Amino acid sequence: MLTIKQITENAEAILSGLEKKHFKNAQEVLNKVIELNNIRRQTQNELDSNLAEVNALSKNIGGLMKEGKKEEAEAARAQVGEIKEKNKALETAMNEATNELQELLYTIPNIPHHSVPEGYGADDNVVERTGGNDVDLPADALPHWELAKKYDLIDFELGVKIAGAGFPVYKGKGARLQRALINFFLDEARNAGYLEIEPPYVVNAASGYGTGQLPDKEGQMYHATADDLYLIPTAEVPVTNIYRDVILEEKDLPVMNCAYSACFRREAGSYGKDVRGLNRLHQFNKVEIVRIDKPEHSYESLNEMIAHVENLVSKLELPYRILRLCGGDMSFTSSLTFDFEVYSAAQKRWLEVSSVSNFESYQANRLKCRYRNADKKTELCHTLNGSALALPRILAALLENNQTDEGIRIPKALVPYCGFEIIE
Structure with a gap:
Protein backbone atom coordinates (compact mmCIF):
# COMPACT_ATOMS: atom_id res chain seq x y z
CA MET A 1 0.00 0.00 0.00
CA LEU A 2 1.27 3.44 -0.90
CA THR A 3 1.78 5.85 1.97
CA ILE A 4 0.04 9.21 2.19
CA LYS A 5 3.49 10.80 2.26
CA GLN A 6 4.40 9.17 -1.07
CA ILE A 7 1.20 10.40 -2.69
CA THR A 8 1.31 13.97 -1.35
CA GLU A 9 5.04 14.58 -1.78
CA ASN A 10 5.56 12.79 -5.12
CA ALA A 11 2.19 13.24 -6.84
CA GLU A 12 3.55 13.49 -10.40
CA ALA A 13 5.81 10.44 -10.06
CA ILE A 14 2.98 8.42 -8.49
CA LEU A 15 0.59 9.39 -11.28
CA SER A 16 3.17 8.50 -13.94
CA GLY A 17 3.76 5.10 -12.30
CA LEU A 18 0.06 4.32 -12.08
CA GLU A 19 -0.35 5.19 -15.75
CA LYS A 20 2.52 2.81 -16.61
CA LYS A 21 0.54 0.08 -14.84
CA HIS A 22 -2.57 1.20 -16.74
CA PHE A 23 -4.48 1.92 -13.55
CA LYS A 24 -7.82 3.43 -14.56
CA ASN A 25 -8.88 6.88 -13.33
CA ALA A 26 -5.53 7.38 -11.59
CA GLN A 27 -5.84 11.16 -11.29
CA GLU A 28 -9.38 10.97 -9.89
CA VAL A 29 -8.36 8.36 -7.32
CA LEU A 30 -5.31 10.35 -6.19
CA ASN A 31 -7.42 13.51 -5.91
CA LYS A 32 -9.92 11.62 -3.75
CA VAL A 33 -7.11 10.30 -1.53
CA ILE A 34 -5.81 13.83 -0.98
CA GLU A 35 -9.35 15.13 -0.33
CA LEU A 36 -10.09 12.43 2.25
CA ASN A 37 -6.72 12.92 3.91
CA ASN A 38 -7.40 16.67 4.18
CA ILE A 39 -10.79 15.99 5.76
CA ARG A 40 -9.21 13.57 8.20
CA ARG A 41 -6.46 16.01 9.16
CA GLN A 42 -8.73 19.04 9.44
CA THR A 43 -11.23 17.11 11.56
CA GLN A 44 -8.46 15.81 13.79
CA ASN A 45 -7.12 19.34 14.25
CA GLU A 46 -10.60 20.57 15.17
CA LEU A 47 -11.02 17.72 17.64
CA ASP A 48 -7.66 18.49 19.24
CA SER A 49 -8.58 22.18 19.52
CA ASN A 50 -11.96 21.33 21.06
CA LEU A 51 -10.36 18.93 23.51
CA ALA A 52 -7.95 21.64 24.65
CA GLU A 53 -10.89 24.00 25.11
CA VAL A 54 -12.85 21.39 27.10
CA ASN A 55 -9.85 20.77 29.36
CA ALA A 56 -9.43 24.49 29.98
CA LEU A 57 -13.13 25.00 30.71
CA SER A 58 -13.25 21.97 33.01
CA LYS A 59 -10.33 23.29 35.05
CA ASN A 60 -12.02 26.70 35.29
CA ILE A 61 -15.34 25.30 36.54
CA GLY A 62 -13.88 24.23 39.87
CA GLY A 63 -12.38 27.67 40.45
CA LEU A 64 -15.66 29.41 39.62
CA MET A 65 -17.55 27.22 42.07
CA LYS A 66 -15.08 28.00 44.86
CA GLU A 67 -15.51 31.69 44.14
CA GLY A 68 -19.27 31.28 44.37
CA LYS A 69 -19.82 32.10 40.73
CA LYS A 70 -22.39 29.37 40.25
CA GLU A 71 -24.08 30.84 37.18
CA GLU A 72 -20.76 31.24 35.37
CA ALA A 73 -19.79 27.67 36.33
CA GLU A 74 -23.11 26.32 34.99
CA ALA A 75 -22.60 28.25 31.75
CA ALA A 76 -19.14 26.73 31.41
CA ARG A 77 -20.61 23.25 32.00
CA ALA A 78 -23.18 23.87 29.29
CA GLN A 79 -20.44 25.01 26.92
CA VAL A 80 -18.46 21.81 27.65
CA GLY A 81 -21.58 19.77 26.87
CA GLU A 82 -22.07 21.55 23.56
CA ILE A 83 -18.44 20.97 22.55
CA LYS A 84 -18.66 17.26 23.46
CA GLU A 85 -21.78 16.86 21.33
CA LYS A 86 -20.01 18.60 18.46
CA ASN A 87 -17.04 16.27 18.94
CA LYS A 88 -19.25 13.22 18.52
CA ALA A 89 -20.21 14.42 15.06
CA LEU A 90 -16.59 15.28 14.27
CA GLU A 91 -15.40 11.82 15.40
CA THR A 92 -18.02 10.18 13.18
CA ALA A 93 -16.91 12.28 10.20
CA MET A 94 -13.25 11.56 10.88
CA ASN A 95 -13.81 7.80 11.21
CA GLU A 96 -15.80 7.75 7.98
CA ALA A 97 -13.07 9.65 6.12
CA THR A 98 -10.34 7.43 7.64
CA ASN A 99 -12.13 4.20 6.69
CA GLU A 100 -12.92 5.41 3.18
CA LEU A 101 -9.32 6.54 2.76
CA GLN A 102 -8.00 3.14 3.90
CA GLU A 103 -10.29 1.25 1.53
CA LEU A 104 -9.29 3.53 -1.35
CA LEU A 105 -5.58 3.03 -0.65
CA TYR A 106 -6.12 -0.73 -0.85
CA THR A 107 -7.30 -0.33 -4.45
CA ILE A 108 -4.17 1.50 -5.66
CA PRO A 109 -1.40 -0.74 -7.06
CA ASN A 110 2.29 -0.40 -6.35
CA ILE A 111 4.37 2.01 -8.42
CA PRO A 112 6.70 0.33 -10.94
CA HIS A 113 10.47 0.76 -10.71
CA HIS A 114 11.95 3.20 -13.23
CA SER A 115 13.46 0.28 -15.19
CA VAL A 116 10.06 -1.32 -15.90
CA PRO A 117 9.35 -1.12 -19.65
CA GLU A 118 6.16 0.34 -21.08
CA GLY A 119 3.62 -2.17 -22.31
CA TYR A 120 0.18 -3.71 -21.98
CA GLY A 121 0.79 -7.46 -21.75
Whole structure:
Protein backbone atom coordinates (compact mmCIF):
# COMPACT_ATOMS: atom_id res chain seq x y z
CA MET A 1 0.00 0.00 0.00
CA LEU A 2 1.27 3.44 -0.90
CA THR A 3 1.78 5.85 1.97
CA ILE A 4 0.04 9.21 2.19
CA LYS A 5 3.49 10.80 2.26
CA GLN A 6 4.40 9.17 -1.07
CA ILE A 7 1.20 10.40 -2.69
CA THR A 8 1.31 13.97 -1.35
CA GLU A 9 5.04 14.58 -1.78
CA ASN A 10 5.56 12.79 -5.12
CA ALA A 11 2.19 13.24 -6.84
CA GLU A 12 3.55 13.49 -10.40
CA ALA A 13 5.81 10.44 -10.06
CA ILE A 14 2.98 8.42 -8.49
CA LEU A 15 0.59 9.39 -11.28
CA SER A 16 3.17 8.50 -13.94
CA GLY A 17 3.76 5.10 -12.30
CA LEU A 18 0.06 4.32 -12.08
CA GLU A 19 -0.35 5.19 -15.75
CA LYS A 20 2.52 2.81 -16.61
CA LYS A 21 0.54 0.08 -14.84
CA HIS A 22 -2.57 1.20 -16.74
CA PHE A 23 -4.48 1.92 -13.55
CA LYS A 24 -7.82 3.43 -14.56
CA ASN A 25 -8.88 6.88 -13.33
CA ALA A 26 -5.53 7.38 -11.59
CA GLN A 27 -5.84 11.16 -11.29
CA GLU A 28 -9.38 10.97 -9.89
CA VAL A 29 -8.36 8.36 -7.32
CA LEU A 30 -5.31 10.35 -6.19
CA ASN A 31 -7.42 13.51 -5.91
CA LYS A 32 -9.92 11.62 -3.75
CA VAL A 33 -7.11 10.30 -1.53
CA ILE A 34 -5.81 13.83 -0.98
CA GLU A 35 -9.35 15.13 -0.33
CA LEU A 36 -10.09 12.43 2.25
CA ASN A 37 -6.72 12.92 3.91
CA ASN A 38 -7.40 16.67 4.18
CA ILE A 39 -10.79 15.99 5.76
CA ARG A 40 -9.21 13.57 8.20
CA ARG A 41 -6.46 16.01 9.16
CA GLN A 42 -8.73 19.04 9.44
CA THR A 43 -11.23 17.11 11.56
CA GLN A 44 -8.46 15.81 13.79
CA ASN A 45 -7.12 19.34 14.25
CA GLU A 46 -10.60 20.57 15.17
CA LEU A 47 -11.02 17.72 17.64
CA ASP A 48 -7.66 18.49 19.24
CA SER A 49 -8.58 22.18 19.52
CA ASN A 50 -11.96 21.33 21.06
CA LEU A 51 -10.36 18.93 23.51
CA ALA A 52 -7.95 21.64 24.65
CA GLU A 53 -10.89 24.00 25.11
CA VAL A 54 -12.85 21.39 27.10
CA ASN A 55 -9.85 20.77 29.36
CA ALA A 56 -9.43 24.49 29.98
CA LEU A 57 -13.13 25.00 30.71
CA SER A 58 -13.25 21.97 33.01
CA LYS A 59 -10.33 23.29 35.05
CA ASN A 60 -12.02 26.70 35.29
CA ILE A 61 -15.34 25.30 36.54
CA GLY A 62 -13.88 24.23 39.87
CA GLY A 63 -12.38 27.67 40.45
CA LEU A 64 -15.66 29.41 39.62
CA MET A 65 -17.55 27.22 42.07
CA LYS A 66 -15.08 28.00 44.86
CA GLU A 67 -15.51 31.69 44.14
CA GLY A 68 -19.27 31.28 44.37
CA LYS A 69 -19.82 32.10 40.73
CA LYS A 70 -22.39 29.37 40.25
CA GLU A 71 -24.08 30.84 37.18
CA GLU A 72 -20.76 31.24 35.37
CA ALA A 73 -19.79 27.67 36.33
CA GLU A 74 -23.11 26.32 34.99
CA ALA A 75 -22.60 28.25 31.75
CA ALA A 76 -19.14 26.73 31.41
CA ARG A 77 -20.61 23.25 32.00
CA ALA A 78 -23.18 23.87 29.29
CA GLN A 79 -20.44 25.01 26.92
CA VAL A 80 -18.46 21.81 27.65
CA GLY A 81 -21.58 19.77 26.87
CA GLU A 82 -22.07 21.55 23.56
CA ILE A 83 -18.44 20.97 22.55
CA LYS A 84 -18.66 17.26 23.46
CA GLU A 85 -21.78 16.86 21.33
CA LYS A 86 -20.01 18.60 18.46
CA ASN A 87 -17.04 16.27 18.94
CA LYS A 88 -19.25 13.22 18.52
CA ALA A 89 -20.21 14.42 15.06
CA LEU A 90 -16.59 15.28 14.27
CA GLU A 91 -15.40 11.82 15.40
CA THR A 92 -18.02 10.18 13.18
CA ALA A 93 -16.91 12.28 10.20
CA MET A 94 -13.25 11.56 10.88
CA ASN A 95 -13.81 7.80 11.21
CA GLU A 96 -15.80 7.75 7.98
CA ALA A 97 -13.07 9.65 6.12
CA THR A 98 -10.34 7.43 7.64
CA ASN A 99 -12.13 4.20 6.69
CA GLU A 100 -12.92 5.41 3.18
CA LEU A 101 -9.32 6.54 2.76
CA GLN A 102 -8.00 3.14 3.90
CA GLU A 103 -10.29 1.25 1.53
CA LEU A 104 -9.29 3.53 -1.35
CA LEU A 105 -5.58 3.03 -0.65
CA TYR A 106 -6.12 -0.73 -0.85
CA THR A 107 -7.30 -0.33 -4.45
CA ILE A 108 -4.17 1.50 -5.66
CA PRO A 109 -1.40 -0.74 -7.06
CA ASN A 110 2.29 -0.40 -6.35
CA ILE A 111 4.37 2.01 -8.42
CA PRO A 112 6.70 0.33 -10.94
CA HIS A 113 10.47 0.76 -10.71
CA HIS A 114 11.95 3.20 -13.23
CA SER A 115 13.46 0.28 -15.19
CA VAL A 116 10.06 -1.32 -15.90
CA PRO A 117 9.35 -1.12 -19.65
CA GLU A 118 6.16 0.34 -21.08
CA GLY A 119 3.62 -2.17 -22.31
CA TYR A 120 0.18 -3.71 -21.98
CA GLY A 121 0.79 -7.46 -21.75
CA ALA A 122 3.04 -10.47 -22.21
CA ASP A 123 4.02 -9.51 -25.77
CA ASP A 124 5.63 -6.32 -24.42
CA ASN A 125 7.89 -8.02 -21.87
CA VAL A 126 11.64 -7.73 -22.48
CA VAL A 127 13.89 -10.79 -22.73
CA GLU A 128 16.90 -10.11 -20.50
CA ARG A 129 18.85 -13.25 -21.37
CA THR A 130 18.54 -16.91 -22.32
CA GLY A 131 20.44 -20.01 -21.26
CA GLY A 132 20.36 -23.75 -20.72
CA ASN A 133 20.62 -26.77 -22.99
CA ASP A 134 19.21 -26.90 -26.52
CA VAL A 135 16.66 -29.65 -27.11
CA ASP A 136 16.25 -31.54 -30.39
CA LEU A 137 13.26 -33.87 -30.30
CA PRO A 138 11.84 -35.98 -33.14
CA ALA A 139 8.72 -34.79 -34.93
CA ASP A 140 6.58 -37.39 -33.16
CA ALA A 141 7.62 -36.27 -29.64
CA LEU A 142 4.78 -36.49 -27.13
CA PRO A 143 3.44 -33.70 -24.90
CA HIS A 144 3.72 -34.32 -21.18
CA TRP A 145 0.08 -35.32 -20.67
CA GLU A 146 0.53 -38.20 -23.10
CA LEU A 147 3.89 -39.15 -21.56
CA ALA A 148 2.26 -39.12 -18.12
CA LYS A 149 -0.35 -41.58 -19.35
CA LYS A 150 2.14 -43.76 -21.24
CA TYR A 151 4.43 -44.17 -18.21
CA ASP A 152 1.60 -44.10 -15.61
CA LEU A 153 3.00 -41.03 -13.83
CA ILE A 154 -0.03 -38.73 -13.50
CA ASP A 155 -3.74 -39.53 -13.64
CA PHE A 156 -5.68 -36.45 -14.69
CA GLU A 157 -9.01 -38.29 -15.02
CA LEU A 158 -8.77 -39.70 -11.50
CA GLY A 159 -8.17 -36.17 -10.21
CA VAL A 160 -11.38 -35.05 -11.94
CA LYS A 161 -13.27 -37.89 -10.23
CA ILE A 162 -11.94 -36.99 -6.77
CA ALA A 163 -12.00 -33.20 -6.92
CA GLY A 164 -12.41 -31.78 -10.43
CA ALA A 165 -10.28 -30.55 -13.32
CA GLY A 166 -6.98 -29.04 -12.26
CA PHE A 167 -6.35 -31.45 -9.36
CA PRO A 168 -4.11 -34.23 -10.80
CA VAL A 169 -3.11 -37.42 -8.99
CA TYR A 170 0.63 -38.22 -9.14
CA LYS A 171 1.52 -41.91 -9.06
CA GLY A 172 4.61 -44.08 -8.67
CA LYS A 173 7.66 -42.44 -10.22
CA GLY A 174 5.57 -39.36 -10.95
CA ALA A 175 4.99 -38.88 -7.21
CA ARG A 176 8.64 -39.67 -6.44
CA LEU A 177 9.75 -37.09 -9.00
CA GLN A 178 7.53 -34.49 -7.32
CA ARG A 179 9.09 -35.25 -3.93
CA ALA A 180 12.58 -35.21 -5.47
CA LEU A 181 12.05 -31.75 -6.94
CA ILE A 182 10.71 -30.39 -3.65
CA ASN A 183 13.66 -31.72 -1.66
CA PHE A 184 16.14 -30.55 -4.28
CA PHE A 185 14.75 -27.01 -4.24
CA LEU A 186 14.66 -26.88 -0.43
CA ASP A 187 18.23 -28.16 -0.11
CA GLU A 188 19.46 -25.62 -2.64
CA ALA A 189 17.69 -22.85 -0.74
CA ARG A 190 19.16 -23.97 2.57
CA ASN A 191 22.63 -24.09 1.06
CA ALA A 192 22.09 -20.51 -0.14
CA GLY A 193 21.34 -19.35 3.42
CA TYR A 194 17.54 -19.50 3.55
CA LEU A 195 15.86 -20.64 6.77
CA GLU A 196 13.19 -23.24 6.03
CA ILE A 197 9.66 -22.54 7.26
CA GLU A 198 6.71 -24.93 7.24
CA PRO A 199 3.71 -22.58 7.14
CA PRO A 200 -0.06 -23.11 7.44
CA TYR A 201 -1.91 -23.66 4.17
CA VAL A 202 -4.71 -21.30 5.22
CA VAL A 203 -4.53 -17.66 6.30
CA ASN A 204 -6.90 -15.17 7.88
CA ALA A 205 -8.14 -12.01 6.18
CA ALA A 206 -5.54 -9.83 7.92
CA SER A 207 -2.78 -11.89 6.30
CA GLY A 208 -4.44 -11.61 2.89
CA TYR A 209 -4.60 -7.83 3.23
CA GLY A 210 -1.02 -7.75 4.50
CA THR A 211 0.54 -9.14 1.33
CA GLY A 212 -2.03 -7.69 -1.08
CA GLN A 213 -4.07 -10.77 -2.05
CA LEU A 214 -7.11 -9.05 -0.54
CA PRO A 215 -9.25 -7.41 -1.71
CA ASP A 216 -9.44 -10.33 -4.17
CA LYS A 217 -10.74 -8.39 -7.15
CA GLU A 218 -10.18 -11.26 -9.59
CA GLY A 219 -11.73 -13.95 -7.38
CA GLN A 220 -8.69 -16.23 -7.51
CA MET A 221 -8.56 -17.33 -3.85
CA TYR A 222 -10.46 -20.25 -2.34
CA HIS A 223 -12.43 -18.96 0.65
CA ALA A 224 -13.54 -21.21 3.52
CA THR A 225 -16.47 -19.01 4.49
CA ALA A 226 -17.50 -20.84 7.68
CA ASP A 227 -14.21 -19.91 9.34
CA ASP A 228 -13.34 -16.90 7.16
CA LEU A 229 -10.02 -18.47 6.14
CA TYR A 230 -8.35 -18.47 2.72
CA LEU A 231 -6.39 -21.29 1.09
CA ILE A 232 -2.96 -19.90 0.26
CA PRO A 233 -2.16 -19.14 -3.40
CA THR A 234 1.56 -19.24 -2.50
CA ALA A 235 3.73 -19.65 0.60
CA GLU A 236 4.66 -15.98 0.18
CA VAL A 237 1.47 -15.08 2.05
CA PRO A 238 1.97 -16.93 5.38
CA VAL A 239 5.76 -16.55 5.38
CA THR A 240 5.76 -12.79 4.76
CA ASN A 241 3.01 -12.37 7.36
CA ILE A 242 5.35 -13.77 10.00
CA TYR A 243 6.74 -10.23 10.03
CA ARG A 244 3.39 -8.41 10.22
CA ASP A 245 3.47 -5.83 13.08
CA VAL A 246 7.13 -6.66 13.74
CA ILE A 247 10.06 -4.29 14.21
CA LEU A 248 13.31 -5.96 13.11
CA GLU A 249 16.84 -4.87 13.97
CA GLU A 250 18.95 -3.58 11.09
CA LYS A 251 21.75 -6.02 11.96
CA ASP A 252 19.36 -8.96 11.34
CA LEU A 253 18.61 -7.93 7.75
CA PRO A 254 18.17 -9.37 5.24
CA VAL A 255 15.83 -12.00 6.66
CA MET A 256 15.89 -15.01 4.30
CA ASN A 257 13.17 -17.68 4.46
CA CYS A 258 12.12 -20.52 2.19
CA ALA A 259 9.06 -22.73 2.35
CA TYR A 260 7.46 -25.63 0.52
CA SER A 261 3.68 -25.59 0.28
CA ALA A 262 0.80 -26.76 -1.76
CA CYS A 263 -0.76 -23.76 -3.52
CA PHE A 264 -4.42 -23.23 -4.38
CA ARG A 265 -5.73 -20.95 -7.13
CA ARG A 266 -9.18 -20.85 -8.69
CA GLU A 267 -7.69 -19.71 -12.03
CA ALA A 268 -11.05 -18.19 -12.88
CA GLY A 269 -11.42 -17.50 -16.58
CA SER A 270 -8.66 -19.92 -17.68
CA TYR A 271 -9.56 -22.20 -20.58
CA GLY A 272 -8.29 -23.61 -23.88
CA LYS A 273 -5.06 -25.28 -24.92
CA ASP A 274 -2.96 -23.35 -22.41
CA VAL A 275 -4.57 -25.23 -19.51
CA ARG A 276 -3.94 -28.79 -20.77
CA GLY A 277 -2.12 -31.21 -18.51
CA LEU A 278 0.11 -29.46 -15.99
CA ASN A 279 0.07 -26.09 -17.73
CA ARG A 280 -2.47 -24.56 -15.34
CA LEU A 281 -3.75 -26.20 -12.15
CA HIS A 282 -5.95 -25.35 -9.19
CA GLN A 283 -3.60 -27.16 -6.78
CA PHE A 284 0.15 -27.44 -7.24
CA ASN A 285 3.40 -27.63 -5.30
CA LYS A 286 5.94 -24.86 -5.00
CA VAL A 287 9.03 -23.85 -3.06
CA GLU A 288 9.07 -20.12 -2.31
CA ILE A 289 11.93 -17.84 -1.23
CA VAL A 290 11.17 -14.67 0.73
CA ARG A 291 13.41 -11.83 1.84
CA ILE A 292 12.84 -8.88 4.17
CA ASP A 293 15.50 -6.22 3.64
CA LYS A 294 16.36 -2.57 4.12
CA PRO A 295 15.62 -0.28 1.15
CA GLU A 296 19.19 0.46 0.11
CA HIS A 297 20.03 -3.26 -0.15
CA SER A 298 16.81 -4.70 -1.59
CA TYR A 299 17.82 -4.56 -5.26
CA GLU A 300 21.04 -6.38 -4.47
CA SER A 301 18.85 -8.99 -2.78
CA LEU A 302 16.68 -9.14 -5.90
CA ASN A 303 19.71 -9.86 -8.08
CA GLU A 304 20.84 -12.60 -5.68
CA MET A 305 17.39 -14.20 -5.84
CA ILE A 306 17.42 -14.10 -9.64
CA ALA A 307 20.85 -15.77 -9.65
CA HIS A 308 19.52 -18.45 -7.28
CA VAL A 309 16.59 -19.32 -9.54
CA GLU A 310 18.81 -19.27 -12.63
CA ASN A 311 21.12 -21.75 -10.92
CA LEU A 312 18.18 -24.10 -10.31
CA VAL A 313 16.94 -24.19 -13.91
CA SER A 314 20.55 -24.58 -15.11
CA LYS A 315 21.09 -27.61 -12.85
CA LEU A 316 17.88 -29.12 -14.21
CA GLU A 317 19.41 -28.79 -17.71
CA LEU A 318 16.42 -26.90 -19.06
CA PRO A 319 16.46 -24.20 -21.76
CA TYR A 320 15.27 -20.98 -20.14
CA ARG A 321 14.84 -17.29 -20.59
CA ILE A 322 14.47 -14.40 -18.14
CA LEU A 323 11.92 -11.66 -18.84
CA ARG A 324 11.66 -8.18 -17.39
CA LEU A 325 7.91 -7.64 -17.11
CA CYS A 326 6.31 -4.53 -18.57
CA GLY A 327 3.99 -2.29 -16.59
CA GLY A 328 0.81 -3.88 -17.90
CA ASP A 329 1.87 -7.46 -17.11
CA MET A 330 3.09 -6.93 -13.54
CA SER A 331 1.22 -7.97 -10.42
CA PHE A 332 -0.78 -5.46 -8.40
CA THR A 333 1.80 -5.37 -5.58
CA SER A 334 5.10 -5.56 -7.48
CA SER A 335 7.56 -2.77 -8.17
CA LEU A 336 9.84 -4.86 -10.41
CA THR A 337 9.36 -8.46 -11.56
CA PHE A 338 11.49 -10.92 -13.53
CA ASP A 339 9.79 -14.04 -14.89
CA PHE A 340 11.62 -17.27 -15.67
CA GLU A 341 10.31 -19.41 -18.50
CA VAL A 342 11.50 -22.85 -19.58
CA TYR A 343 11.05 -24.17 -23.10
CA SER A 344 8.63 -27.05 -23.54
CA ALA A 345 10.04 -28.78 -26.60
CA ALA A 346 7.06 -31.02 -27.39
CA GLN A 347 4.52 -28.21 -27.00
CA LYS A 348 6.93 -25.80 -28.71
CA ARG A 349 6.16 -23.02 -26.26
CA TRP A 350 7.63 -21.22 -23.27
CA LEU A 351 6.20 -22.00 -19.83
CA GLU A 352 6.47 -19.63 -16.88
CA VAL A 353 7.99 -21.36 -13.84
CA SER A 354 9.01 -18.48 -11.57
CA SER A 355 8.38 -14.83 -10.80
CA VAL A 356 10.96 -12.98 -8.71
CA SER A 357 9.75 -9.61 -7.42
CA ASN A 358 10.71 -6.64 -5.30
CA PHE A 359 7.67 -5.03 -3.68
CA GLU A 360 9.75 -2.26 -2.08
CA SER A 361 7.76 -0.84 0.88
CA TYR A 362 4.30 -1.58 -0.58
CA GLN A 363 3.64 -4.81 1.33
CA ALA A 364 5.61 -3.61 4.36
CA ASN A 365 3.30 -0.61 4.75
CA ARG A 366 0.27 -2.93 4.77
CA LEU A 367 2.05 -5.31 7.15
CA LYS A 368 3.54 -2.58 9.37
CA CYS A 369 6.82 -4.47 8.91
CA ARG A 370 9.61 -2.14 10.02
CA TYR A 371 13.23 -2.16 11.11
CA ARG A 372 15.15 -0.09 13.63
CA ASN A 373 18.14 1.66 12.03
CA ALA A 374 21.44 2.75 13.58
CA ASP A 375 19.82 6.00 14.76
CA LYS A 376 17.14 3.98 16.59
CA LYS A 377 14.50 5.26 14.19
CA THR A 378 12.01 2.85 12.63
CA GLU A 379 11.59 2.63 8.86
CA LEU A 380 9.53 0.46 6.54
CA CYS A 381 11.31 -2.63 5.23
CA HIS A 382 11.34 -3.81 1.63
CA THR A 383 9.87 -7.25 0.91
CA LEU A 384 10.80 -9.62 -1.91
CA ASN A 385 9.76 -13.08 -3.00
CA GLY A 386 10.28 -15.60 -5.76
CA SER A 387 9.27 -19.07 -6.89
CA ALA A 388 12.22 -21.41 -6.49
CA LEU A 389 10.52 -23.22 -8.09
CA ALA A 390 6.91 -24.01 -9.04
CA LEU A 391 6.71 -27.70 -9.92
CA PRO A 392 3.99 -28.34 -12.55
CA ARG A 393 5.54 -26.68 -15.60
CA ILE A 394 9.05 -27.68 -14.52
CA LEU A 395 7.83 -31.29 -14.48
CA ALA A 396 6.10 -30.81 -17.85
CA ALA A 397 9.32 -29.54 -19.44
CA LEU A 398 11.44 -32.25 -17.79
CA LEU A 399 9.19 -35.01 -19.15
CA GLU A 400 8.93 -33.56 -22.65
CA ASN A 401 12.52 -32.42 -23.15
CA ASN A 402 14.11 -35.63 -21.84
CA GLN A 403 12.04 -38.24 -23.69
CA THR A 404 14.09 -40.83 -25.58
CA ASP A 405 13.43 -44.18 -27.27
CA GLU A 406 14.51 -45.90 -24.03
CA GLY A 407 12.40 -43.75 -21.71
CA ILE A 408 12.52 -40.40 -19.94
CA ARG A 409 15.99 -39.39 -18.77
CA ILE A 410 16.37 -37.77 -15.34
CA PRO A 411 18.78 -34.79 -14.97
CA LYS A 412 21.89 -35.67 -12.98
CA ALA A 413 21.08 -33.20 -10.20
CA LEU A 414 17.82 -35.03 -9.45
CA VAL A 415 19.07 -38.63 -9.54
CA PRO A 416 20.25 -38.67 -5.88
CA TYR A 417 16.82 -37.37 -4.84
CA CYS A 418 14.56 -39.68 -6.84
CA GLY A 419 16.74 -42.82 -6.89
CA PHE A 420 16.47 -43.58 -10.61
CA GLU A 421 18.16 -42.33 -13.78
CA ILE A 422 15.42 -43.10 -16.27
CA ILE A 423 11.68 -43.69 -16.37
CA GLU A 424 11.27 -46.76 -18.54
